[in-house]
Amino acid sequence: MPEMPLLLRSVLYMPGSNARAIAKARTLDADAVVMDLEDAVAPEAKAEARKLIAEALHEGGFGSRYRVVRINALSTEWGADDIASMKGVPLDAILAPKVCSAADVARLSVAMRDAAFGPEVALWAMIETPEAILKLSEIAAAAKDSPLACFVLGLNDLAKDTGIAQLPGRAAFQPVLTMSVIAARAHGLAVIDGVCNALDDEARLVAECEQARDGGFDGKTLIHPKQVEPANRVFAPTEDDVAEARAIVDAFADPANAGEGALRVNGKMAERLHLLQAEKCLLRAQVIADRR
């Protein structure tokens, strides 16, 4: 499985047909950028968008931002050409919409191989259909034989196909959010929350980011530059997180605790599994600090 970056707090979509947005993405603090060929691009603009994306990626300038191209589903008239048009283009992942089964993952895997993508190019799967929810485990398990490395929630499509309303708090979606995280983690995948359509409601965006962070997601997909900073802030370790992590690491490094499995650190139990979490937290905080 291709390795995922340590930071996927902010995953910003932009229409592949929008040259200005793609150019702006090079200046934004998003951890990942997703150039879209699917729903954000009109049928008559798809061919031009493929060219625009390929040129922009060849031109480069995206720095450490993880580069993702969202294709159309292979079942559409555009999917196969989308993948073929990215042959030889420098990118980090293909995001496939409406993945419904392990067979879909296998077909995407073959198409990526036919387009000569290297083993480092990941496949990200959108979880956005009722069928996918019923087969979360099967789809995630397909990572074993494919470059599948990440789930991305698509709650707009899921709302459309199920009738579940996208209300503040997302109570009716909670089981889907949790089961997506569980399935992804059971097979070592990263997992990113769906978008917040309310462009001018930062409080709602922050609430969704906090819900996703506490629910185990790595980050949130976004649709506008002004959503990047709140997502980066919410999904980053806080100063308290870092202080607690450092205390755990220091406690286990203390020769006086050599051979201990469980320690009392600042009034809480810390075991070796907490040490691993603490080390990851410090690493993430360091990467963020280095970027600044």
Ligand SMILES: CC(C)(COP(=O)(O)OP(=O)(O)OC[C@H]1O[C@@H](n2cnc3c(N)ncnc32)[C@H](O)[C@@H]1OP(=O)(O)O)[C@@H](O)C(=O)NCCC(=O)NCCSC(=O)C[C@H](O)C(=O)O
């Ligand atoms: C939603 C938008 C159409 C809003 O556009 P607009 O009101 O025109 O934006 P602004 O005038 O506020 O833009 C200000 C500047 O920022 C740039 N910009 C805007 N959006 C982006 C972006 N996403 N990435 C990069 N840069 C962006 C503008 O170009 C302006 O720049 P400048 O002119 O230099 O000042 C628009 O934001 C937009 O198109 N968003 C992305 C839409 C998209 O990609 N949708 C597809 C993914 S969402 C989805 O499909 C989810 C899933 O599948 C599901 O089912 O849920």
Ligand SMILES: [Mg+2]
């Ligand atoms: Mg969708």
